Amino acid sequence: MKKKGENSYKMSKYNELVDINGKHFLINLLTGNIVELDDEFFPKIREAINFDVDLKNLFSNEDLEFLLRRGFIVESKIEELDILKIWWKKGFSQNVLSLTLEPTLRCNFACTYCFEDTVNGGTMGNKEVNKLLKFIKNYMKRERINTLEISWFGGEPLLVKNVIDEITQGVREIFKELKIDFEEGYSASLVTKGSLLDSSVLEKLKIWKIKMVQITIDGSEMVHNLRRPFRGGKPSFNVVFKNFINLLKFIEGESLSIKVNLRCNFSLDVRDKVIEVFDMIPERYRKNINVYCKHYFPKSSEWRGMKLVSSLVHEQSISEVEAGLSMEVFRKGYKSERMKIGGAYFYCPASTMHHFELTPDLKVYKCNVAVGARPPVGEITDEGNIKYNVEELKKWILIDPFEDETCKSCKLLPICMGGCPLARVNRRRGCLIGLDNLNKILTLELTKIILKGGGS
Ligand code: SF4
Ligand code: SF4
Numbered sequence: 001m002k003k004k005g006e007n008s009y010k011m012s013k014y015n016e017l018v019d020i021n022g023k024h025f026l027i028n029l030l031t032g033n034i035v036e037l038d039d040e041f042f043p044k045i046r047e048a049i050n051f052d053v054d055l056k057n058l059f060s061n062e063d064l065e066f067l068l069r070r071g072f073i074v075e076s077k078i079e080e081l082d083i084l085k086i087w088w089k090k091g092f093s094q095n096v097l098s099l100t101l102e103p104t105l106r107c108n109f110a111c112t113y114c115f116e117d118t119v120n121g122g123t124m125g126n127k128e129v130n131k132l133l134k135f136i137k138n139y140m141k142r143e144r145i146n147t148l149e150i151s152w153f154g155g156e157p158l159l160v161k162n163v164i165d166e167i168t169q170g171v172r173e174i175f176k177e178l179k180i181d182f183e184e185g186y187s188a189s190l191v192t193k194g195s196l197l198d199s200s201v202l203e204k205l206k207i208w209k210i211k212m213v214q215i216t217i218d219g220s221e222m223v224h225n226l227r228r229p230f231r232g233g234k235p236s237f238n239v240v241f242k243n244f245i246n247l248l249k250f251i252e253g254e255s256l257s258i259k260v261n262l263r264c265n266f267s268l269d270v271r272d273k274v275i276e277v278f279d280m281i282p283e284r285y286r287k288n289i290n291v292y293c294k295h296y297f298p299k300s301s302e303w304r305g306m307k308l309v310s311s312l313v314h315e316q317s318i319s320e321v322e323a324g325l326s327m328e329v330f331r332k333g334y335k336s337e338r339m340k341i342g343g344a345y346f347y348c349p350a351s352t353m354h355h356f357e358l359t360p361d362l363k364v365y366k367c368n369v370a371v372g373a374r375p376p377v378g379e380i381t382d383e384g385n386i387k388y389n390v391e392e393l394k395k396w397i398l399i400d401p402f403e404d405e406t407c408k409s410c411k412l413l414p415i416c417m418g419g420c421p422l423a424r425v426n427r428r429r430g431c432l433i434g435l436d437n438l439n440k441i442l443t444l445e446l447t448k449i450i451l452k453g454g455g456s
Contacts (some may be wrong), residue, residue: 008076009055009064011048014414015072018443020450027442030080030414031071032341034446045072084414085402091347091417096147097140098349100357100368101132103163105155109193110231113265113296121155122360124163131362133170134384137178145354146180150188152208153357153368158196161204168208187211194240195230202250205258214261215244219274227265241280248285260289262334265296271321278332286333293325293336319433323441330448340415341445350421351399356386366396367422374425395425404429412438 014029024042027034037045044058055064055073067073074080105121107114124132140148148171152164168188175182189212190205197215205213217240218224225235244262251258266274274293281289295318330336349355350367357365362380365371377396378388401407401418406429410416416432423430433441 009068009073010076011055012072012074013080014411015045015049016411016439016442017046017049018439018446020443020447025446026072027341027446028071029341029411030083033070033072034341034449035070035072081402081408081413084417087414088400088402088417092352094352094354095143095145096149096354097136097143097145098149098151098352098355099136100151100153100355101157101167102153102155102357102359102368102371103157103167104160105360106159107154107156107193108159108195108231109156109228109236110233111228113227123160124360124362128360128362129163129166129170131380131382131384132167132358133174135362135380135386136171136384137174138384139354139386140174140180141178143354146178147185148175149186152188152190152192154191156193156196157190158192158201161201164208165204189214193228193236194243195236197243197247199246202247205250206254206256210258212259212261213247214263215240215247216263216265217241217244217277218265219270220276223266223270223273224277241277245281245285248281248288251288252285262289262291264291264293266293266325267296268318268321271325274325275328278329278334283333287335290335290337291326291329293322293329295322320437320440323433323437323444327444327448330451336448337445341442341449347417348421351396353397370422370425374422396421399424410435 012028012030014031016027016029018025018027024037024045025034026037026045041063047053048055048058059067064073068075104123106123107121136148139145150167150171157164171186172182175185186209188208188210190208190210191214194215194217197213216228217237218227221235221237221241224237224240228236228240230236248260250256251260264274264277278286278291326336348367350370355366356377357368357371358380359365359371359376363371363376364378364380364386365374365376375389375392377393378386381387399418399421401413404418407413407418412432412435418424419432420430
C-alpha cells in the first residue's frame with residue numbers, strides 16, 4: 001500500500017509565466033529551462049500554478065515526465081531550497097584566490113560621481129609589493145590553492161604600469177616555486193578609464209595575462225565629457241573612444257580571447273543620450289562587447305552614504321529602465337545580459353572566503369565600494385599574512401540568505417542568492433531587482449534569447 005504523499009508532485013515554486021507577442025512561455029528560474037506553451041497546455045499550466053490541483057489528474061504521464069525532467073514539476077518530497085543551499089555552499093568551496101588590487105588610488109580623471117580620494121590616495125611602493133607577493137605565496141601554499149585571479153582596479157591602474165609589471169613577474173616566480181602551471185593557473189582583468197590604453201599597453205595585455213578589459217564610456221560625447229573629464233577639466237571622450245576602438249582592433253588582429261566590457265553609467269536625466277555611443281562603434285565588433293548600463297546616484301556624497309534612492313523615480317523603476325536600455329543595446333548587436341535565467345547568476349564574491357580587495361597600503365576589504373565606507377576586514381602584515389579584524393570579517397562571511405525569511409520565500413533567490421553582501425553588512429537587503437519587475441524583465445531577457453535563436 002502506498003503511503004500518503006508517495007509519488008505525488010507539486011509545481012516548482014520558481015516557475016514564471018511570460019507572454020511575448022501573444023505566445024506563452026513557462027520559465028523556471030531554478031533550472032533556467034524555458035518552454036513555449038501551446039493553447040492546450042497554457043491553461044493547464046496556469047491552473048497548476050495558481051491552484052492546488054492534483055497534477056496527475058491534470059497531465060498525462062508523458063507530459064508529467066516531460067515537466068518533471070525539466071524541473072517545472074518536482075516530487076512533493078523535494079525541498080527546492082535545499083538545492084539552492086547546496087549551490088550556495090558550492091560557491092564557497094571554490095579553490096581560487098581572487099584579488100582585486102588597487103596598485104594606486106591616484107587617477108587622471110575627475111569623474112563627477114567618483115567616491116575615491118584620487119588626489120591624496122597612495123600608490124604601492126617596493127615595500128608593499130614585496131609584502132603582497134609574500135602574502136600571495138603564503139596564502140596559496142597554506143590553503144592549497146592553485147588558481148589566482150587578479151583584477152587591476154584603481155584609481156587608474158595604468159598610471160603605475162611598472163607596479164603591474166613587478167607583481168605579474170613576482171606571481172610568475174611564485175608559481176614556479178610552488179610548481180603550479182602559470183599559464184593554466186593565473187589570469188587577470190583590467191578595469192581602466194581607457195585614456196592610457198595606448199599601443200604599448202596593448203602589447204602588455206598578453207604579458208599581464210589579461211582575460212577581460214573593462215572601460216567606461218558614459219554614453220554620448222557631451223554627457224561623457226561632462227561626467228568623466230580629465231583632472232583639470234579637459235574632455236576625455238575622444239581619446240577614450242579612440243583607444244577603445246584600437247583595443248577591439250588589436251584583439252581581433254591578434255586573435256586574442258580577451259573579453260571586452262563596456263560600462264555605461266547613466267542618470268535618468270540623460271537616459272536618452274546614453275545610447276549614442278553604441279551607434280558609433282562599428283557593427284562587426286559589437287557581438288564581442290558585453291555592455292552594462294548602470295544607473296548611478298548623481299552625487300558622490302549621496303552614493304557614499306547610500307542614503308539616496310532617487311528623488312525622480314522609485315528604485316524598482318530603475319531596474320526596469322536599466323533592463324529597457326539593455327534591450328536597446330542588445331538590438332544594436334551587443335551582448336547585453338541583464339540577468340541570466342537560472343543558476344545563481346548574481347553571486348558576488350564579497351562574502352566568499354578567498355576573495356579580497358587590497359588598497360595601496362595593503363588594507364584588506366571584501367568589496368571596493370566598502371573601501372573607506374566600512375572598516376577593513378584586515379591588513380597584510382610584514383610577514384605576508386592577514387591580520388584579521390574578526391568583528392568586521394564575520395559580518396561578510398557569515399551572511400546567509402537562508403536565514404532570511406523574505407529571501408527564503410522569494411522567487412528570485414535562485415538568481416540573486418540574497419543580493420549585495422555590502423547592503424546586508426549595512427543591515428539592508430540588496431535585492432537584485434524588485435519582485436514587481438520580475439515579469440517585465442524576464443520578458444525582455446526572453447525576447448533576447450528568442451532573437452538570438454535559442455539558449456543563451
Ligand atoms: S557593492 Fe555589493 S554586489 Fe557590488 S561588489 Fe560590493 S558587495 Fe558585491
Ligand atoms: S535579496 Fe531580495 S531579490 Fe534577492 S532573494 Fe532576497 S528578497 Fe529576493
